[in-house]
Amino acid sequence: MQTLQSYVDGRWVGRDAGKALLSAVNGQVVAVTHGEALDFGAVVAHARGVGLSALLALDFQQRAACLKALAKYLMARKEELYVVSAHTGATRADGWVDIEGGIGTLFAYASIGSNEFPSGNVVHEGPALPLGKAGHFSGSHILVPRRGLALHINAFNFPVWGLLEKFAPSFLAGMPCVIKPATSTSYLSEALVRMMMDSGLLPAGSLQLVIGATGDLLDRLDGQDMVTFTGSATTAHLLRAHAGVIRNAVPFNAEADSLNCAILGPDVEPGSEEFSLFVKEVVREMTAKAGQKCTAIRRALVPRRHLDAVAQALRERLSKVTVGDPAVEGVRMGALASHEQRVDVAANVQALMRDAEVVFGERDGFAPRGEGVDKGAFFAPTLLLCRDAQRATAPHEIEAFGPVSTLMAYDDLDQALDLAARGRGSLVATLVTHDPQVAASVIPIAAAWHGRLLVLDREAAAESTGHGSPLPMLKHGGPGRAGGGEELGGARAVKHFLQRAAIQGSPTMLAAITGEYVRGAAVHEPVLHPFRYHFEDLRIGMSLLTHRRTVTEADIVAFGGVSGDYFYMHFDEIAARASTFGKRIAHGYFVLSAAAGLFVSPAEGPVLANYGLDTLRFVNPVGIGDTIRARLTCKRKVDRQKTDAKGVGQGVVVWEVQVTNQDDELVASYDILTLVAKKA
Ligand code: NDP
DSSP states (O other): OOBOOEEETTEEEOOSEEEEEEOTTTOOEEEEEEOSOOOHHHHHHHIIIIIHHHHHTSOHHHHHHHHHHHHHHHHHTHHHHHHHHGGGTOOHHHHIIIIIHHHHHHHHHHHHHHHHSOSSSOEEEEEEEEOSTTSSOEEEEEEEEOSSOEEEEOOSSOTTHHHHHHHHHHHHTTOOEEEEOOGGGHHHHHHHHHHHHHTTOSOTTSEEEOOSOOTTTGGGOOTTOEEEEESOHHHHHHHHTOHHHHHTTOOEEEEOOOOOEEEEOTTOOTTSHHHHHHHHHHHHHHHGGGGOOTTSOOEEEEEGGGHHHHHHHHHHHHTTOOBBOTTSTTOOBOOOSOHHHHHHHHHHHHHHTTSOEEEESTTTTOOOBSTTGGGSOOOOOEEEEESOTTTOOHHHHOOOOSSEEEEEEESSHHHHHHHHHTTSSEEEEEEEOSOHHHHHHHHHHHTTTEEEEEEEOHHHHTTOOOTTOOOTTSEEOOSGGGOSOOEESTHHHHHHTEEEEEEEEOHHHHHHHHTSOOTTSOOBOOSSOGGGSOGGGOOTTBEEEOOOEEOOHHHHHHHHHHHOOOOHHHHOHHHHHHSTTSSOBOOHHHHHHHHHHHHOOOSSOSEEEEEEEEEEEEOSOOBTTOEEEEEEEEEEEEEEEEEOTTSOEEEEEEEEEEEEOTTOOEEEEEEEEEEEEOOO
């Protein structure tokens, strides 16, 4: 019998048998937890000492590269995880969400890290704002790695995804992670962490795993640490109110129970595409992962006149769901993750029946398939019907964390919104409608109560990722009862783990701190044109002030001819005189092109490509006879550790361009994005 081990203080710990963990499918023992207590003082010291310094020896770009390599490594070994996942009662499709969804999240954060974070360990949240009239004093914001650890406490339902979706952004942010999976499915999390450690890709101390209880770990946290939690609202309350967490203002993020809803729009008629989309989505959310998803649809709200039609359609579809051992051919829904869960779900269904009747349940042919399933933790898909949803309380308060959903009727959209809000804050809601007016009236109001909103119709359906799937680039987490937390959401997720500080000083100081040129900071004009330097030799603040050029009417006429842009402001003397500027002016894009002509160094060199332009503003008009010049300054360098097809290394260089007129007034400003070669 396998004894699960914790990975703490740089080694695997645990020999004595602790608690037996049973297969959800047939009740046999899968593994036992270890019985030894852990030294959490050593865990914390290892994270803050070894882990932190190893992580901060790397920068955002290097940590992103590390995540990518890890994702590739895990993907190549995913089948080993599917084998273990089967014990949790998960079907292949359920396992896909957990395992490949989790590894996909690693890939996503690798690319978010590489595309949206700098080299180095300071994120500049600019632009800097001038705070004085003469430009000697400015303010801005930076985000830096916290000097502590991230404790991630996970629920039992997603032992892989849950672990990786928290690990990826915190690792990228440079925080050593201590992960505590839910005990009942910790054998799968342990298998994953073993794989992660075996990869040899993770810096020492960046990841520790705690099997079993957290002992006095929370007492040891301070304000540089963070806690993220997924699980029941009760545990969330308990941990959030932990004296040490409160005393030390330890940031605490919770994803808790959620009574998510799906609303069938008043425009949808039985027989329409949207009607069947609604039915499919509700059944899918009831049965995927046997309904053990924090995002599952717990309440299905439909117009009263369609209540019977929807109930009938759901019954028909549910009757086709085969339940049993996921290894058996044709099984579509597996077991609950543990026997305790089955007891819990059954009790909650009983409580829900205070206000609802069963429309589909155990009596409708429930017979799990497979050997030994009588000892498994199977539960029948159960659809309840609540006729008086406004008066009822149970369906708006009780979450049966299994294949259970309650159907209820609404009389008008205001009532539907009112019922949705009775969940007191949820992770997600779906509105099924084909009417944009319905979407526009419902979503902005429902958004105050929900973390994510899906509008489903025939057009979106073909590519919809579904009601229940949080995505790495979109925010996950809802207000109120859902925990009030926020995870994922692209770069935001990483920023949650960083500390933000406002900084004030001269532009030169801000540039030195942020590693980014700030307008007004000292510049340095090198011997060569800045475009002649390789990536390694370019310095932030290297700058070129160009020669001048007087804009003529011929320029405007020629540019109009080339571009086909004969806008009155450039070509109609009478209309232009009546305009705000009182005269004909040059095209903004001419100014842009003329500036390029002024600053470009045309000969072949290390600048490989210009791939875009950001933050363009035309600040003042350029009239006939005005004389312009440009200042080109190296603003930001990002080493994405990339090479081209020939193996030549390259980095991203952002240049600030300021175009001024004869009176030194700014007429245009923007950033240009280039790729610059490294030395061979
Ligand atoms: P719990 O809240 O009991 O547990 C969640 C996590 O917290 C587990 O890792 C658990 O560890 C840990 N934990 C519990 N007590 C403490 C403590 N005192 N100190 C530190 N860690 C602690 O939720 P479960 O996973 O057992 O599920 C129970 C219910 O939670 C479900 O029935 C469902 O209603 C809801 N749930 C909500 C989810 C969501 O995402 N919103 C996801 C999963 C469940 P251990 O397992 O060792 O007790």
